[in-house]
Amino acid sequence: MLPDPSRSAVQHGLVDVEQWSVWFGATAALSEVSLRITPGGVTALIGPSGCGKSTLLRSINRMNDGAAGLRHAGHIRLDGADIYAPSTDSSVLRQRVGMVFQRSNPFPKSVLDNVTYGARLNGMTDRRELEALAERSLRRAALWDEVKDRLGQSALRLSGGQQQRLCIARALANDPDVLLLDEPASALDPVATLRIEELLYDLRRDVTIVIVTHNLQQAARVSDRTAFLLAGRLIECDDTARLFTSPREPRTEAYITGRFG
Amino acid sequence: MSALAAPSRVQRTERMARRRRMGSFMTVVVWCAALLSVVPLILIAAHLIIGGARVLSPTFFTALPAPPGVSGGGVANGVAGTLVLLGIASVIGMPIGLGAGLYLAEHGRTRLATIVRYLSDVLSGLPSIVVGIFAWELIVRPSGQFSALAGGFALGMIMIPLVARATEEMVRLVPVALREAALALGFTRWRSSLQIVLRTALPGIVTAALVAVARVAGETAPLLFTAFGTPFWSLRLDRPIAALPLQIYNYATSPYDDWRAQAWGGALVLIALVLVISIIARRVTRSRFGAATGGARGD
Numbered sequence A: 001m002l003p004d005p006s007r008s009a010v011q012h013g014l015v016d017v018e019q020w021s022v023w024f025g026a027t028a029a030l031s032e033v034s035l036r037i038t039p040g041g042v043t044a045l046i047g048p049s050g051c052g053k054s055t056l057l058r059s060i061n062r063m064n065d066g067a068a069g070l071r072h073a074g075h076i077r078l079d080g081a082d083i084y085a086p087s088t089d090s091s092v093l094r095q096r097v098g099m100v101f102q103r104s105n106p107f108p109k110s111v112l113d114n115v116t117y118g119a120r121l122n123g124m125t126d127r128r129e130l131e132a133l134a135e136r137s138l139r140r141a142a143l144w145d146e147v148k149d150r151l152g153q154s155a156l157r158l159s160g161g162q163q164q165r166l167c168i169a170r171a172l173a174n175d176p177d178v179l180l181l182d183e184p185a186s187a188l189d190p191v192a193t194l195r196i197e198e199l200l201y202d203l204r205r206d207v208t209i210v211i212v213t214h215n216l217q218q219a220a221r222v223s224d225r226t227a228f229l230l231a232g233r234l235i236e237c238d239d240t241a242r243l244f245t246s247p248r249e250p251r252t253e254a255y256i257t258g259r260f261g
Numbered sequence B: 001m002s003a004l005a006a007p008s009r010v011q012r013t014e015r016m017a018r019r020r021r022m023g024s025f026m027t028v029v030v031w032c033a034a035l036l037s038v039v040p041l042i043l044i045a046a047h048l049i050i051g052g053a054r055v056l057s058p059t060f061f062t063a064l065p066a067p068p069g070v071s072g073g074g075v076a077n078g079v080a081g082t083l084v085l086l087g088i089a090s091v092i093g094m095p096i097g098l099g100a101g102l103y104l105a106e107h108g109r110t111r112l113a114t115i116v117r118y119l120s121d122v123l124s125g126l127p128s129i130v131v132g133i134f135a136w137e138l139i140v141r142p143s144g145q146f147s148a149l150a151g152g153f154a155l156g157m158i159m160i161p162l163v164a165r166a167t168e169e170m171v172r173l174v175p176v177a178l179r180e181a182a183l184a185l186g187f188t189r190w191r192s193s194l195q196i197v198l199r200t201a202l203p204g205i206v207t208a209a210l211v212a213v214a215r216v217a218g219e220t221a222p223l224l225f226t227a228f229g230t231p232f233w234s235l236r237l238d239r240p241i242a243a244l245p246l247q248i249y250n251y252a253t254s255p256y257d258d259w260r261a262q263a264w265g266g267a268l269v270l271i272a273l274v275l276v277i278s279i280i281a282r283r284v285t286r287s288r289f290g291a292a293t294g295g296a297r298g299d
Helices: A053-060 A090-096 A111-121 A127-140 A160-172 A190-203 A216-222 A240-245 A250-256 B009-053 B058-062 B076-106 B111-125 B128-143 B148-173 B176-184 B189-217 B244-252 B257-285
Strands: A015-024 A027-037 A042-046 A070-078 A097-100 A178-182 A208-212 A225-230 A233-239
Touching (some): A015 A053, A053 A070, A090 B176, A097 A160, A097 B176, A111 A127, A111 A160, A127 A160, A160 B176, A190 A216, A225 A240, A225 A250, B076 B189, B076 B244, B111 B148, B128 B148, B148 B189
Parallel strands (some): A027 A233, A178 A208
Antiparallel strands (some): A015 A027, A015 A070
């Protein structure tokens, strides 16, 4: 990996969730969740299906905006600024808070175009600059060696695992402070999953990472801190090692030992 | 209780044989239906080629219509006129249809969208001669003369709902994941609509638009009292203009044998024109980076 020399220690990317509640119509998806995600490191959100972990993740870059019947209360702050304030531009926010989805979703364009799409949106046109950005981002996503000879090829020709790393590279090209991943490996085979996990391990040094996973082993492997959600409420958030070995809440223990969920 | 007993081996074999017979029978039925569905096209095409090939010659494409009894007339003005009319129709119908379709796909659940979609369906069901009357009332009567503009306007009206609904369907086919990818990179909603969604759906939309052009290319009724037709060479937009369907109509209903032969030739040319447009449409569909629906190719 080539860590960006301009950012030796992670200082940006503090996410502060305060009394955050979300409703879709009459259904409460999240109830008064408070959670502090410190810069750098990996935070895993775990919990059974429908517990609200994806809703919480998508709240952090406002991807829920526009959903039918959406209401919310409370605050989410990124480095102190309320991201739901009227003055916040959601598209500017999303450049600072990148996102990778469950199923890889490259654009039906070339590998190079995929990685540089965000930069070109912001007006970068110089070809050499774009290529340098692509190389830097693809290296950070541990994909460069595999695709350096096929940058002009359609991204849809890559394998599933490569596509997912391309999506990570595409998000990294915006140089985000926070990277959100919504079950990024659930559609991948074990080898491809391992590569993504190794990648997250390296990336944590310069990006704040939040990952939703239903795979407890994965949460234990990749994360520094783990938050356990149940029925829209945050039950417990602690250092991953402690949460998995000596949880304070009986419900956490019941979940991680496989008694439900 | 005996009714619930598992069927014997013999019974199962019999049932299986019956299902197989039924399966083969249905295969033959649908095969025949498929064959019958293309028979009309083959008959029409054969008829046209036999009837039309007699009058086809290089001069048929370069000459103006000849009076009855004079040999060697052509449909040059009709071909040119039809192209002009299609051009005007596209300029009117495509942008409006495209915009409306994009709106319907992206804001489809609003009240306005429901109304627009319904009215657009009504418009596409409207008899084309009614659209002609509308164009006559709106353009021909106030301006006091038949014109290419009025004809193109009428054809454009017919194109709008075709393009709009096709665009809506194509845009809806673009996976939600692709929109989310664009939004998550910091695209605003309209930019993701234009740059990602529309571009991904573009081959399908272009195909649909060309199919709409092919469809209105053969329309006769809306041109009867708008473009009106002329035996002379004219490309002026504010004057009556010739059109292939009109010439076919005039020739075919005339009492002269040589004119009726010309009608066959005109029809053949018109079909060929539509065929060319369709072939272009098929070519466009094969885009460089594959279909709108992405997905990994193996692992």
